[in-house]
Amino acid sequence: MQFLAIGAGRKRRRGATHANSSGAFYAFISPWLVGTVLLTFFPLGYALWISFTNWDGIAPTQSWVGLENYADALADPEMWASLRRTGLLALVVVPLTIAGGLVLALLLNEKVRWRTGFRTLVYLPAIVPPVAATLTWKLLFDRDSGAINGVLNVFGADAVSWLTGNTVSVVLIVVMLWGIGAGVLINLAALQDVPAELHEAARLDGANAFTAFRHVTLPSISPVLLFQVITSTIGVLQTFVPALLLSPANGAAAITSVPEANRIFMIDVYAQYFAYSRYGYASALLWLFFMAILVLTVITFKVGGRTVFYAVDPSREGSES
Incomplete structure (x- = not known):
């Protein structure tokens, strides 16, 4: 039983270490992720939406024109x-x-x-x-x-x-x-x-x-x-x-x-x-x-x-x- 408890403790420590390393990884790449979403994916999506309208860049409304x-x-x-x-x-x-x-x-x-x-x-x-x-x-x-x-x-x-x-x-x-x-x-x-x-x-x-x-x-x-x-x-x-x-x-x-x-x-x-x-x-x-x-x-x-x-x-x- 003592060996099982030691093994379980080691597994918990490895799991905690893995979670910490994953958290550190995402923390380090978070500036890139935020920048990619705000400066790439959002502009692409917004431009796709605008491409289906006849917006002139000034009018408050956008009329849907499809393709x-x-x-x-x-x-x-x-x-x-x-x-x-x-x-x-x-x-x-x-x-x-x-x-x-x-x-x-x-x-x-x-x-x-x-x-x-x-x-x-x-x-x-x-x-x-x-x-x-x-x-x-x-x-x-x-x-x-x-x-x-x-x-x-x-x-x-x-x-x-x-x-x-x-x-x-x-x-x-x-x-x-x-x-x-x-x-x-x-x-x-x-x-x-x-x-x-x-x-x-x-x-x-x-x-x-x-x-x-x-x-x-x-x-x-x-x-x-x-x-x-x-x-x-x-x-x-x-x-x-x-x-x-x-x-x-x-x-x-x-x-x-x-x-x-x-x-x-x-x-x-x-x-x-x-x-x-x-x-x-x-x-x-x-x-x-x-x-x-x-x-x-x-x-x-x-x-x-x-x-x-x-x-x-x-x-x-x-x-x-």
């Missing part, structure tokens, strides 16, 4: 045009970001003099606030006083109106590639995590540098590359601030004066909200865009997951534990 906003959005040629511009922007920026970040990481992974300084210089643009970076590039590409046209004039070329017409999309791409250092840092960490034994084995088998990169390095960092493809795609599709700040006008007029080449999807949504007061329609646009990004992410996971190499199979690891 009318969604039908109008799918039939709106301007919505499809802005979506097409956004897709083309992603097709240009995402591959350049992934490939450029990988190439720079490979160069910075070599044992060269002042390597730490080069790494710092490459990463510094990534910590510059997007607003400051965009306004700086806007000044550099100014037609009359910008340094870019100044360089062109030195070589006898005519000044280019970078911030008007289709050329403004080039400026937007440059601004978005400015922060490539964040991807370089991630790739650099992945490269340094590749086992040196694999490279040594490849060299013993007679593999050259390109073959070793293709069959050893690339498969080893493929999970990181897939992660960057997904996050970069989502980030580019949601681009808003740079496109808005590159507008020739300032203040409230900026949203309606964005050049057509930069009138991407989020610019159109913002205009529907704050320029045309179509809150229900704009909310429907956001939900359609959210579903499109969700479907695209799932497809990327399914397709990209087949080519990704994992040193440990996540499904088997979970079942064994």
Whole structure:
């Protein structure tokens, strides 16, 4: 009986310890939970409700219109045009970001003099606030006083109106590639995590540098590359601030004066909200865009997951534990 009492006491202590650890866990993550509910789930739910109304953002009442906003959005040629511009922007920026970040990481992974300084210089643009970076590039590409046209004039070329017409999309791409250092840092960490034994084995088998990169390095960092493809795609599709700040006008007029080449999807949504007061329609646009990004992410996971190499199979690891 004494042994049974001791065993029962130990079980009670283990249960109390487990309860205390669970309570501490939820206490630590409570700020994140509260922030997620208030800043993510509630806005999403409220926007979903608004998307079924014709609210203008001012009237105290909201009239239910059902799926009318969604039908109008799918039939709106301007919505499809802005979506097409956004897709083309992603097709240009995402591959350049992934490939450029990988190439720079490979160069910075070599044992060269002042390597730490080069790494710092490459990463510094990534910590510059997007607003400051965009306004700086806007000044550099100014037609009359910008340094870019100044360089062109030195070589006898005519000044280019970078911030008007289709050329403004080039400026937007440059601004978005400015922060490539964040991807370089991630790739650099992945490269340094590749086992040196694999490279040594490849060299013993007679593999050259390109073959070793293709069959050893690339498969080893493929999970990181897939992660960057997904996050970069989502980030580019949601681009808003740079496109808005590159507008020739300032203040409230900026949203309606964005050049057509930069009138991407989020610019159109913002205009529907704050320029045309179509809150229900704009909310429907956001939900359609959210579903499109969700479907695209799932497809990327399914397709990209087949080519990704994992040193440990996540499904088997979970079942064994």
